[in-house]
Amino acid sequence: MSDIQYRLAQKREILGAFPGPKSQALNERRKSVVAGGVASTVPVYVADADGGILTDVDGNSFIDLGSGIAVTSVGASDANVVEAVREQVGHFTHTCFMVTPYESYIQVAEELNALTPGTHEKRTVLFNSGAEAVENAVKVARLATGRDAIVAFDHAYHGRTNLTMALTAKAMPYKTNFGPFAPEIYRVPMSYPYREESDIKGEEAARRAITMIEKQIGASSVAAILIEPIQGEGGFIVPADGFLPTLAAWAKDNGVVFIADEVQSGFCRTGEWFATVHEGVVPDIITMAKGIAGGLPLSAITGRADLMDAVHPGGLGGTYGGNPIACAAALAAIKTMKEHDLNGRAANIERIVTDRFTALVQELGANNIIGEIRGRGAMMAIELVQPGTGTTTKEVNAEAAKAIAGACLAAGVIILTCGTYGNVIRLLPPLVISDELLNDGLDVLCDAIRAAL
């Protein structure tokens, strides 16, 4: 992007076989000290990162199409964020907002209340992680409604803490053998247009879920419906038009809190500040994290004032929640998003990615393995199936996803996979990536898809 200054050369460069000697040595050290349960997708260790480039300790430069899982939307060392953090860290690193408060927490709350959908009176609380935000949204919904049941969806991902594991759909690797899980969580069918058995409309898909809620739980027992407006880890599933508005309307009619988990889809990622905006849905509570603070750990829930203020003083909080350095970073990241119109930038990325994949599907013809191109903004994915003309087969092709991601990495492009069936390639580039670098990354990806046939 012409008006963005980069510190590192925005160029992919692989010097030789990797992981190089320094990464290999770090990997050896790691094995004897870091728990094996933490896995890393990429076998190299980072030395620097800026814009769309990540360099490793052996001098290789990779194109980053993952943003540390949708976190560094403004880049991993955005000038505004770096300056704000440096300034704040020289004054105070922590006081605990629950002990001695500070202004930046209030400023972040003001920004979030203004940026989230709806013009109603809102309140905000800050935390550290996405899972913690989800946990607290559930706490507020239960307390405010006096009800217990929480409705979650097939393919959902909400985190790795005990409550959020229960809310997450996929067993391996997130849940298997980590139980027992929190009670009063109910799972209902998602709208997953590509994998529906018939051509079911969004409203009908919502009715299917609502019928299950009414029959199996009873509306008057439901505290909240919790949903990702575009599912992240579950496969970048965009529900059919009308699905979210129908659910939200039913929630409203039944005194059920509608919680949008925008931890991954928020903050310009989809070309709007929040993905619910695309559907004209105004959530009662919205959870945020990932892209919120330019890489610093911060999360938030913003919700209807009457719900949020139902909680007694001291009922919400945490030692680090709304840490002053993270708040300074969030304010700076939001400034960058506005200054560089990163919503517009995300929409531009959607056009580039869609055009490239559409052309590739044409080219592959009878050998096509791209079952669907989907997503919004800079949250785009392809679902891979066995070869066929795309519509003739929907049989999942997880091997291809793995092979393609591996081939991309070998060529210096970091690409993440996702999906309940592991057959989805997702693109989450930093929104500040240049068109040129993005296209270079997509060239590599398209070649890897051709080679996987």
Ligand SMILES: *Cc1c(COP(=O)(O)O)cnc(C)c1O
């Ligand atoms: C990543 C994610 C979470 C969990 O966030 P953490 O910061 O890893 O706890 C929750 N919900 C969604 C939709 C996510 O993508």
